[in-house]
Amino acid sequence: MAAVDPVEVADHAAQAHEFLAKAREYLAADDLHQASEKGWGAASHMAKAVAAAQGWEYETHADFSVVLNRAWRLTGDDLLPGLRATANDLHGNYYRRKRHLDAAAVGRDIESMAELLELLAPLAA
16 A cells, blocks of 8 residues: 555645636536536546545546545445546536537536535545
8 A cells, every 4th residue: 555645635635626616617607618627627636635545546547437436335325436427427528519518417517526525525534
């Protein structure tokens, strides 16, 4: 198990919250691509905070799901698999044309990322 770097954990957690705030700003400005990417970024950085705190690897995009699955098994919180999928959906919005994006759905998904950050926070402490 890798040594825990509290600065790294705190940096990733802070970045997660900053991206969540930016996602909401972009959503308000109807920039759904950027809102989606910042929502994904919030989830990704909180997963990186958890990985750093727990001594888990997070080197590639694929590690996001690995970390979220480990967090699910560790906590038993059955909301985590769905929130993992929602984060990946937000990331997938980058590849969609704007006319295929729904502002209400993106907004709901961003608020789901706020819930994800709250659920993961104890694992990043």
